Every structure is written in C-alpha cells, then in structure tokens.
Amino acid sequence: MNHAITTTELFLLAMAIIFAVPYLVWRVFRTDYWAPLVVVQIIAGILLGPGVLGKAVPEFHATVFTPDVITALNGVAWWAVMLFVMIAGIELDLRKAWLNRRETGVTAGLALGVPLAFGAIVAAGMLGFDGWIGPEGHRWQFVVGVGMACAVTALPILILFMEKLELLRSQMGQRILRYASLDDIAIWGVLALVLMDWERIGRQAAFLLAFGVACVFFRKLMRAIPMRDRWYVMLIWLAVCAFGADWAGLHYMVGAFLAGVVMDAEWFEQELMDLLRHHVLLVVMPVFFLSTGLRTSWDVGGSAVFLAAAALLVASVAGKLAGVRIAGRILRWKPGEASIIGWLLQTKALIMIIFANILLDKAIITNETFTALLLMAVASTMLTIPMVAPKLRASRFPDTAVDLGRVADNGPGR
Template structure:
C-alpha cells in the first residue's frame, strides 16, 4: 500500500474506534465523545496498541503517515485555540471585576501553588525535560494543575443545562480570566532570552497589526471576515513560532484580540462544533502517539494520581475560600470548584507545548494527560447530583 492508502486507514481507525466505544458503551454520562476520543488516542498510541500489536502499529502509524497526521493536528489545534480566544468575554468580567478577580485569582492560584509543590517533589526523578530550567518545570506543571478547559467546560455545562443560567455565566467569567493568565504564564515559560529581541519585535509588530486588523474588520462584509480571520490566524501563529514562542500561543493571541460580535454567534458555535468533530480527533491521536510508559506504568499512574489530587484539591480549596470571602450560599463553592477543575483539551494543549520545548519529559506528559482525562471524567458524575437540589440557586445566582 502507498502512504495515501495507509493514511486513510489511520483516519478510519481514528474516527471509528472512539465512536463505537462511545455509542455501544453508552459512556456519555461520565465520558462524552470528546473524552472517549482522548482516551482512545492514548490506547492507539505506542504504550498500548504499539506494545500489544507492534507490527500492525508500525504499519499503520509509520513515519510518513504520522507526519501527515501531525500537519492536520497542528491546524486543528490552532483553530480550536483561536476560537477559544475569540470567545473570551472580558466585558462581563470587567463589569464584575472585584468578584470575578477574587474568584478567578483563588481558582487559579491555589491549585498552581499545590501543583508547583508536587512538581518540586518530582525533581531529580527523570520527570524534568532536558532543556528546562527548574523554575520552568515547576511553573509548567503547577499551571497544568491550575488550568480550566473553557471549551470543554461549555460542553459540560450545556449537558448539565446550566450554561445559560446566571450561575453558568458567572463560571464562564471566572474561566475566561484564568484562560488569559494561563497563556500569559505559558508565554513567560517559553521566553527565550537568547532571542528576546526577536520576541520583542514580534510583540511590537503584533500590536501594530492588531490595531490595523480591528479597523479593517469593521469595514469588511460579514462573509469576508472569516477569510481574513484565517489569514490572520496563520500569520500570527507563524510570527509567534518564529520569535521563539509557540505557534499555539500565537493562535490564542490571534483570537484574543478579536471580538465575538464580529461574527454570527450561531456560525461561531457551529465552527467550534465542526472543528471538534472533524479535526480534533486527529490531534487526540497525535497526542496519544507521544505518550511514553518507559518508567513503568505504576510510576506514571502514581504521578498522575498525585497531580490529580493536588489539582482537584487545590481548585476546591481555592473556591471554598472565595465562597467564604464573597458569602456564597452553602454548596455553591463546591459546584463551581468541581466545574472549574475540568482539564481536558486546554491542559493537553498546554502540556503538548511543554513537551515540544522539552520542559517536561514524555513520561511527565503521559501523567499529565491521564490527569486531564481523570479530572474531566469526574465532572458530570460529581456535579449532577449536587445540582438537583440546588436548581433554584442556579437560576437566581447572579
């Protein structure tokens, strides 16, 4: 078979296996399709399929096919992060800046401190990447424990029927503020002092280009805005990568300086849905291909369990403190905390960048990936029973 035919076999596997597991296994309550796709990406990787059936694995996922899949995955994740940047609603956060600032700060800061403590415990054990400074590794793992996956949070709140309720809108404000902090910290971690001049030049050009883009977009017809936006996404991502930052940082910046009001909301929602359905499964598979179990499954699972514990515990503690300071109703902090600890996708993207820059090892990446899956699978089963007796609070919490 030629490379094209094997590539199409790989694509068929990527879409068929997760769908059958999700549909026939009835996993939707505790593991939506997107979570199953992430898990199947791990299963189809070298640690499971590659170990059980090495000949088939190396036939389907040969270097030429993997290179092609990676190209699709890069564009998929750029689109996804760009949409997440567009959907940030900072106007509402500013209108409630005191309450939002306190909550978002504690929701991010407490698990960041707890995760950084766990990272310190991992120093010297082969978990830190070859090109990492100690502070980069500690801060990177700590921030991985603090991340909230805003796009997946939206999907889960839709499932729980609270997205359009006042409580759901508050949670989106908190997650939006934390999203900005997450990418800001990532940019700090990736700062290359040997190329600081190039990075400074990129930021200056980006600021000037943003001013021009915002003026241009107001003059363009609605249909043209989509095409110009995609050109903008590619150029900013290239500039960020050229300067020493990662192209995913550029993709987020490209979206963050754009206004959701420039686009039809229904079309934007549909684009996010289609990117998740059509392209992101390839990213999940390419992520799974990067997992590594060479330290032994027990060690990787043990570190994943540690990171999950400090991540969830830190998030719940931070929200409990916020609830006491802001005098929330009993039980409200736990609901918000469990929703904000959702990790999948954004944390996986974050960890991919850390792995690309050799700040973490592939074993640490695998542990972080398992932690992200575990945190997301916990969300709906834990939150749904807490919501039932509190729907009155959900509808009146403003």
C-alpha cells in the same frame, strides 16, 4: 498481483481507525454520562499510541503509523488545534469580567493560584527522581509549568459541559464563564513567561511590537468588511499570528490564542461560531487526540507514571476546590455554590493537553511527565459531570435544575 500499500492508503486507514474506534466505544457502551465523546477520543488516542497498541501489536502499529503517516497526521492536528485555541480566545469576554471585577478577580485568582501552588509542590517532588524534567527545561520552568497545568480550566470543554447540564445561560453559568475566561488569559500569560527564550528575546520583542501594531489595522479592517468576509480573513490572521509566534520562539499555539483574543465575538454570529467550534471538534480534533496519544511514554515504568498522575490529580482537584471554597467564604456565597463551581472549573481536557503539548515541544517536560499530565486531564474531565449533575439536581439555586436522565443524550457527539 501484489499491491504495495501506499502512504495515502495508510493515512486513510489511520483516519478510519481514529474516527471509528472512539465512536463505537462511545455509542455501544453509552459512556456519555461519565465520559463524553471528546473524553473517549482522548483515551482512544492514548490506547492507540506506542505505550499500549504499540506494545500489544507492534508490527501492526509500525505498519499503519509510519513516520510519513505521522507527519501527515501532525499537519492536520496542528491546524485543528490552532483553530480550537483561536475560538477559545474569541469566546473570552473581558468586558463582563471588568464589570464584575472584584468578584471575578477574587474567584479567578484563588481558583488559579491555589491549584498552581499544590501542583508546584508535586512538581518539586518529581524533580527528586530521574526521567521527569526535559533536557531543555530549567527547574523553575518545570515547577511552574506543571503547577500551571494543574490550575488550567478548559474553557471550550467547560462550555460544552454547561450546555449539556443546561447551565450555560443561567446566572451561575455566566459567572463561571467569567472566572474561567480570566484564568485563561493568566494561563497563556504564564506560559509565555515560561517559554521566554532570552537568547531570542530580540525576536520575541519584535513579534510583540509587530503584533500590537498589526492589531490596530486588523481590527479596523474587520469592522469595515462584511461579515461573510470576516471568516476568511480570520483564518489568514490565524496563520500569520501563529507563524510569527513560532518564529519568535513563543510557540504557534500562543500565537493562535493571541489571534483569537484580539477579535470581538460580536463580529461573528454566535450560532455560527458555536457551529464552527462543534465542527472543529467533530471533524479534525480527533486527529489531534491521536497525535497526542502517539507521544505518550511509559519508559520510567507504568506504575511510576500512574503514581505521578494520581498525585497531580489530587493536587489539581483539591487545589481548585479549596481555592473556590475560600473565594466563596470571602464573597459570602450561598451554601453549595462553591462545590458546584469548583468541580466545573477543575475540568482540564483539551486546554491542559494543549498546554502540556507545548511544554513537551519545548523539551521542558519528558514524554513520561506528559503521559502523567494526560492521564490527570482525562480523569479530571471524567469526574466533572458525575460530580456536578447530582449537586445541581439537589440545589436550590434558580436556573440550575438538571434532569439527569437527559444529560447523556444532550447534544450529539459531546
């Protein structure tokens, strides 16, 4: 008796592929030193997308990744990425940044501004060719958006990498977190400006006003209730803020970040928050990577996409290293510090992919530009540990020694 495969069965088959393929590659080929599992998952998402698997075996791709399955996957991906961005907002510690405001401001400003300028130059060059700017994007939005994508530091992935390198709790590690935290706020602020819809300015003003008032009552509530209830109220708050931001035209991920940034990390046990972040990465974020891969495109030509990705990678890495080096000279850092800090801060990974997804959702960039940015983010992230680990081993800074033999096995799934 013939059985017509159902959407539920196709969804479960897609989920099995999403989790099995990157895990097997990561474990069998022991890629953790140069490509941690999170990076392999991003690459797998690209390979499982229409640009690679879809062209290699189009019938299989069309059979498994039907519109209904993609819709279901997108729902999981939306919630996953909102949780991830909210946690990134919670982890920001503005008080430490304020206590060290001169050092933090100079470093964060140069670490953000220089790669942004380098990336904007590349973006301006891309405007000379067809196929890069989206149908709803203005030229200034494209230049600033792509430039900012080159300046992004992925704070949550940076934390995972510093844990792997046993650097997180060192003095240098805490300094790097301050720089990345301040840049994180600037990145989301610039994104809100890029997304500003003057036709919906009334809605956006209403949302920001309502959000400000709600924050006062929300913070009082969170302080008053037991810690076990805060986790549940946090999720309600996330959904409401994301809805409000999307309704106002700012995008639900901007709302997710705002939901997190107004919460104090001490409201939650740090160990449990770390576990939540790790579990979100393990359980649901791979679905986001696959849904991201399904949006890649090579319609302007594969060579053109790779060329754009290479130019953006050079702008991103060179800009970040140059900016941090200038900061090191101004602040009179020890020799070698700027190089280690610069290579860590150029980690892109998830936050840049999230950033690029928003630009694509708003049709400011095309799928081809998105693909180039995605390739740049993957390459940037893969460079981090191979470049930093030997520098840490050779450094003379306290609390920064690293055993290269332990890096590859420092934490499951990272």
